[in-house]
Amino acid sequence: MPPATTRSPDEPAPRQSRPTMVAEAIKAWVMEQGLKSGDRLPGEAELIERFGMSKGTIREATRILEAQGLVRTRSGPGGGTFVHEMSSDRARALLSSYFYFRDLSLADIYQVRRALEPEVAASLAGKLSDSQLQQLEDIMAGYNAPARTAEEEREQHIASLSFHATLAEMSDNPLLSFIIAFVTRTLSDLTVYRKLYDPPNHALWAEGKTYQGDLLRALRAGDSDAARTTMVAHMQTAQALMEAQEAEVVLRLTV
Incomplete structure (x- = not known):
């Protein structure tokens, strides 16, 4: 094109x-x-x-x-x-169509995530209700153990990204919420159609689980600095592991 x-x-x-x-x-x-x-x-x-x-x-x-x-x-x-008020799902679908031929890279996506998600996490520290914190914990419960199959890995990866979209929705800034939800959905779609979930990546699961647990503790304690620092490290580690996974998939397809 x-x-x-x-x-x-x-x-x-x-x-x-x-x-x-x-x-x-x-x-x-x-x-x-x-x-x-x-x-x-x-x-x-x-x-x-x-x-x-x-x-x-x-x-x-x-x-x-x-x-x-x-x-x-x-x-x-x-x-x-x-x-008629357009639903957020329809708005994201229309925006996805715009980016369909843009060939977004993992670096493109994580550049946005690194810029926005740490600040959202910091802004929410100490402000979430018990029910909101429980909602985040319930999402994490869906990937308590490492995936045994590629299909389980795919589902866990999507669930893990929904943790971030859900956290963003708890922000009182609707623009930030929408952008982060769109970016995480885009990453989820990219993971699926590039098959970055196969084989299961236990390092990505373990690191993600640890960071999300640390983040929840910082949010509950009202420690905005710890929440920001944890999310920064989470994004950096996730990007590195995802890019390594993508390189492995590309290599496997070319040999």
Whole structure:
């Protein structure tokens, strides 16, 4: 696949189509009006008058918004076009499609994890409830023993990454939560389709289990410095072990 082309800073941005411009105008209007998920948009005739566009343009703009997951159209009695809140799963799926051909590396992923996850861990030290800490412990219970098969390794790796996504969701910063959940999901997908779980990596399991245990103790004790330091070491060790695993898989496939 040819590399993506980049636009010069002096080059004008591509001109948007009328439906695209109207879709953006509708989004801005929804924000200005403070509409929430489930609120009905004005009827087609009112949109035509408000935005001064043809019926065809308004309908195409609505289809664009629906494809983006921002509105939902229902037919029949009580039907119409309604504001719709996109789920985080759908947002991550759309973002995954963008990165599908970007050939992300483990180094790309861990660069983001090293930058964000230690700070999230530090910010949550001493702030998690007993039920939240128990939720993290329950996830760890799913990989108490090292995997015996490649299939068990795959499931344990996914569960271990869910520990990090769950911890991020406990942050009061929704952007950080979303980014970390997306990155861990991307790493999980990469592990599966590159088969980095075969053969089972007992060193990765043991190191990960130890670091997560230390992290939980720091979170419970309210020690933000220890939580940050532990997560930094965890990310560095995990990256090294994962890259070694990937090199072994590549070597096995080429001999």
